[in-house]
Structure formats: C-alpha cells, structure tokens
Amino acid sequence: MATLFHRHGCKAVVFDMDGVLIDSEPLHFQVLGELCQSLGFTLTWERFVPFIGKDEVTFWTWAIREHQLGAPMQDYIRTYLDRLNRFFTSTAHIPPIDGVVELLEALKREGMGIGLASSSAIRVIEDTLGTLGISQYFDALAGADQVGKSKPDPAVYRKAMEDLGVAPSECGAIEDSNYGMLAAKASGAFCVAYRNPSAGEQDLSMADAAVDSLRELL
Incomplete structure (x- = not known):
C-alpha cells in the first residue's frame, strides 16, 4: 500500500x-510558563498559541518589549533551552x-x-x-x-x-x-x-x- x-x-x-x-506544545508551554513566572509575569495559553511554529527569538523579542526585561535576549534563550533540555532528559519516556x-x-x-x-x-x-x-x-x-x-x-x-x-x-x-x-x-x-x-x-x-x-x- x-x-x-x-x-x-x-x-x-x-x-x-x-x-x-x-x-510538544503543552510541554514547551509548561517550561516556558515556569520561566516567565520566575521573571515576574504570567504566560497564558491564549498568549502562547500565536507563537506556535515560530522560533525562540520571536517569542523573546515580544517578552522583552512587553514586560521590559533587562537582560540580553540570548541570556533568556539560553536559559529556556537549558530548562527544556533538562525537562526532556529527566522525563522517563515521551x-x-x-x-x-x-x-x-x-x-x-x-x-x-x-x-x-x-x-x-x-x-x-x-x-x-x-x-x-x-x-x-x-x-x-x-x-x-x-x-x-x-x-x-x-x-x-x-x-x-x-x-x-x-x-x-x-x-x-x-x-x-x-x-x-x-x-x-x-x-x-x-x-x-x-x-x-x-x-x-x-x-x-x-x-x-x-x-x-x-x-x-x-
């Protein structure tokens, strides 16, 4: 066939x-949401959906501008990718x-x-x-x-x-x-x-x- x-x-x-x-979208939302919470703002599912299919730069460009974050963008991207990697490697089976x-x-x-x-x-x-x-x-x-x-x-x-x-x-x-x-x-x-x-x-x-x-x- x-x-x-x-x-x-x-x-x-x-x-x-x-x-x-x-x-993976719910998994990305969980990891990203926890990071955003630690930075002082809440990421809702409705706010997350428009970024599905886009890269990390697009999201963090928005987050830095919208929430007046002070660190360089690459710092946020690196932290996010590190957390994402730890999440995947610590999960028994996906x-x-x-x-x-x-x-x-x-x-x-x-x-x-x-x-x-x-x-x-x-x-x-x-x-x-x-x-x-x-x-x-x-x-x-x-x-x-x-x-x-x-x-x-x-x-x-x-x-x-x-x-x-x-x-x-x-x-x-x-x-x-x-x-x-x-x-x-x-x-x-x-x-x-x-x-x-x-x-x-x-x-x-x-x-x-x-x-x-x-x-x-x-």
Missing part, C-alpha cells in the same frame, strides 16, 4: 517537529505522536528521503529526536538557527530539500501550524496539514490535504 506522498510522486518528505513528531513510527517506516520502504525542518534550534531538534528514539530515520535536519530565519520563511525547508537532493516539486511536507504550512507552501512542497488538537486554532486552509491522524497518510 503506497503512502499519500508516494501517490503524489514525492521522492522525499520533510516533517515539522513540534506538533507533528511530538506533542512517545512520538501516534502513527509517526509507522509512517517513517513506510516512507523508508518506499525509498523516500526523510528530512526535518523546524523553527527550533538544531540543538533542540537533535535532543528531541534522541528522546523519541527516531533519529535513525532522518537523512537531513534543518533548524532556524542554521539559516538565520524561522517559519513562515521557507529557508529551513529549502535547506532540508537541498540536503536531501530533491527539487521542491518532488518533496512533501507535514505541518500542524499556520506558520509552518505557509513556509512549506512557499518552498514549493506538497503540504499536508495535521490537525493537532494541542496546536490551538490554526488556519490550515492553504494545505494541499489535511488529516486528523498521521495514520491516514498510510
């Missing part, structure tokens, strides 16, 4: 990470989203290249894939800190495609956020939207296809 991407003539598939491979492993194995059987394009830093990407136990499936990883731009800019997708050696017309993508979908579409990929309930209200109307479960792609 061919995957949806195989039927559309794709030679490679590039995954988003947060919300597609791992149901499973991939349902259907991820089966989809990765099916794509490998079809001879597809598999990449990842995320607004997270490459350090977070590598740590997260290691925590999930799925690093071995990926042929290319692209983080926002490597290209100097985050989604909705398509730069991370273009880097992943270049590293995979495929043209945009030969590449599929899976996204769960509006920013991510815009980046995938701008790169020229065939984009599937995964409606993740943890991602809040996201406009995914521009996607080429949409699913409520990754198993629907098999």
Whole structure:
C-alpha cells in the first residue's frame, strides 16, 4: 500500500517537529510558563498559541518589549533551552505522536528521503529526536538557527530539500501550524496539514490535504 506522498510522486518528505513528531506544545508551554513566572509575569495559553511554529527569538523579542526585561535576549534563550533540555532528559519516556513510527517506516520502504525542518534550534531538534528514539530515520535536519530565519520563511525547508537532493516539486511536507504550512507552501512542497488538537486554532486552509491522524497518510 503506497503512502499519500508516494501517490503524489514525492521522492522525499520533510516533517515539522513540534506538533507533528511530538506533542510538544503543552510541554514547551509548561517550561516556558515556569520561566516567565520566575521573571515576574504570567504566560497564558491564549498568549502562547500565536507563537506556535515560530522560533525562540520571536517569542523573546515580544517578552522583552512587553514586560521590559533587562537582560540580553540570548541570556533568556539560553536559559529556556537549558530548562527544556533538562525537562526532556529527566522525563522517563515521551512517545512520538501516534502513527509517526509507522509512517517513517513506510516512507523508508518506499525509498523516500526523510528530512526535518523546524523553527527550533538544531540543538533542540537533535535532543528531541534522541528522546523519541527516531533519529535513525532522518537523512537531513534543518533548524532556524542554521539559516538565520524561522517559519513562515521557507529557508529551513529549502535547506532540508537541498540536503536531501530533491527539487521542491518532488518533496512533501507535514505541518500542524499556520506558520509552518505557509513556509512549506512557499518552498514549493506538497503540504499536508495535521490537525493537532494541542496546536490551538490554526488556519490550515492553504494545505494541499489535511488529516486528523498521521495514520491516514498510510
């Protein structure tokens, strides 16, 4: 049985990470919320949702301006990433989203290249894939800190495609956020939207296809 991407003539598939491979938005919200609380302000879920799919710089640019924080931005980003790393490494087991492993194995059987394009830093990407136990499936990883731009800019997708050696017309993508979908579409990929309930209200109307479960792609 061919995957949806195989039927559309794709030679490679590039995954988003947060919300597609791992149901991490609630985890990021918890860690970020605790840090914000220590800095003297409360981060609500409603305030957090618009930053889903964006990088750390975007969030901390807002936080520094809105709450008149005095330290350099990189100090806040470093503290956040350190706390996030400790959270993941101290957690006994965080499973991939349902259907991820089966989809990765099916794509490998079809001879597809598999990449990842995320607004997270490459350090977070590598740590997260290691925590999930799925690093071995990926042929290319692209983080926002490597290209100097985050989604909705398509730069991370273009880097992943270049590293995979495929043209945009030969590449599929899976996204769960509006920013991510815009980046995938701008790169020229065939984009599937995964409606993740943890991602809040996201406009995914521009996607080429949409699913409520990754198993629907098999």
